[in-house]
Amino acid sequence: MALNTDRRTMTRSQAEAAQIDTGLRSYMLRVYNLMASGLVLSGIVAMTITYVPAVRSLFYVQTPEGLAPNLLGMIGMFAPLIVLFAAMFMIRSASAAMVQGMYWLFVALQGIGLSMLLQVYTDESVVRVFFITAAAFASLSLFGYTTKRDLSGMGSFLIMGVFGMLIAMVVNIFLASSMMQFIICAVGVLVFSGLTAYDTQRIKEEYNVNMDSETLSKGATMGALSLYINFINLLQFLLYFLGNRE
Template identity: 45%
Template sequence: MAQSDSRYTQATTVGRADVDAGLRAYMLGVYNYMAGGVALTGLIAYLVYALAVTTDPSSAAASLPSGKMLTAFGVAIYTTPLKWVLFLAPIAFVFFFAFKAATMSVAGAQTSFWIYSALVGASLSSLLLVFTGTSIANVFFITAATFASLSIWGYTTKRDISGWGSFLFMGLIGVIIASLVNLFTQSSAMNFAISVIGVLVFAGFTAYDTQRIKDVYYEVAGSAEATAKASILGALSLYQDFVGLFVNLLSLMGNRE
C-alpha cells in the first residue's frame, strides 16, 4: 500500500539529500533488472523460434498455414500437449517465486527472476509464428514509449493512487477468466475486448506499481539486503506490466502472418 506521509517524515530523519540519492540508486536498480529481464525474454523467444522453424524443406516435420515450416522440436512444443507446459510453466513459476520471496536470499531472488524471464521468453516465442517481425518490433517500441510515460507519471505524481490496486486486480482477474473462456469460444469480438481492457489494466498497473515500488524504498532503506531484494521484486512487477502491455497491444495492432 502506498504510504504518502512516509515520503516526507522519513526524509526528516535520514536527510533529504541522502534519501534522494538512495532512492535514485534503488529505482535505477529496479529499471535495470526489469530491462535485463525484457532483453532476456526477447533473446530466449528468438532462440526457441529459431530452433522451431526451418527454411529447409528436407528437415521440416510439418508446415503451417502461413507457409512456415516446423522442425520436429517446433512440432513438439507448438502442436502437442507440450504447448500447455510451455504456456503454464511461467505462471506456475511466478507463483512459486511469490510464495518463496520472503525467505529467499538476494542471489536466490536474482536467479528466480532470470529463470522466470527465460520461461516467459520461451512461452512468447509462439508470437513469432503468428505476427510479422516488423509489427512485433513496431509494437515493442510503442509499448516501451507508453510504459516509460506511465512509469514516469507514477513516479512523479503527488497524487496517492494506492486506491487503484483493488480495481486493477479485479480487472486483471476478469481478463484472465475471459481469456480462458475465449480459448474455447475463439470469438474475435471477445478477443478484441479482452485486449482493450488488458491494455487499460496493465497501463494502470504500470503507474500504480511504480508509485508502490517507490514507497517501498522508505520501508526498507535501512537494510541493504532488504533494499536489494525489494528492487528485484519491484522489477518483477514492472516486467509483468511491460509484458502484459506488449502482448495486448500486439493483439490489437500487430499484423498477422
C-alpha cells in the same frame, strides 16, 4: 543561539532528504535495469527458439495449419506461472540470491511463450509495437513516479480487472468469440497501463533508506518482476490491435 540551532536542524534535514533522494534514484535505476535485462533475456530465448530450427523443433511441431507448440512447448508456456507463484510464496523466507535466481528463471521461461508471438506476427510489426509499448510504458511509469496523486486506491480495482480478464479468457477458449477477444484486449491495455503507473508509485513508496542490503535486493527484484509483467502484457495486448499477422 536559536538561529544557529535552526540552521543546524535545516542542514541536517536537507542532508537526510538528499540521502533519501540519492538512494531512491539508485534503487529505482536498479529496478529498471533488472527489468530491462529481463526483457533482453526473454527476447534472446524467443529469437533462439524461432530462428534456430534445431531448437524450434524441441518446442513446436509442424501441422497443416502451421507451427503448434508440442508437449514441451506447452509446459514451457505454463512454467512461468509456477515459478511466479513459487516466488510469491517464498519471498519472505528466501534469500535475495534465490529470489533473483527465480526472476531470471521466470524471464527465461517467458521467452518460450513470447516465441509464439514471433510465429503469429511479422517481425517488422513486433519490433514496431515493441517500441510503441516501450514509449507508452516509459510515459506511464514516469507519471507513476512523479505524480503527487495517491494511486493506491487503483490497486484493488486493477487486480480485480486482471482476474476478470483471466476468467473471460478461459470462457472465450470455448466460445471463440472475436468480439469478446477484442473486449479482453481493450480492457487488458487499460488495466496494465494503470498497473504500470500504480506499481511504479508502489515500488517508489516501499523504498526506505534504512533497509538492509538483503531487503533492498529482494525489493528491487520483485519490483522489476512487477514492471516486467506489466510490460509483457501491454505488448501482447497492443500487438492484437497494431500487429500484422503472418
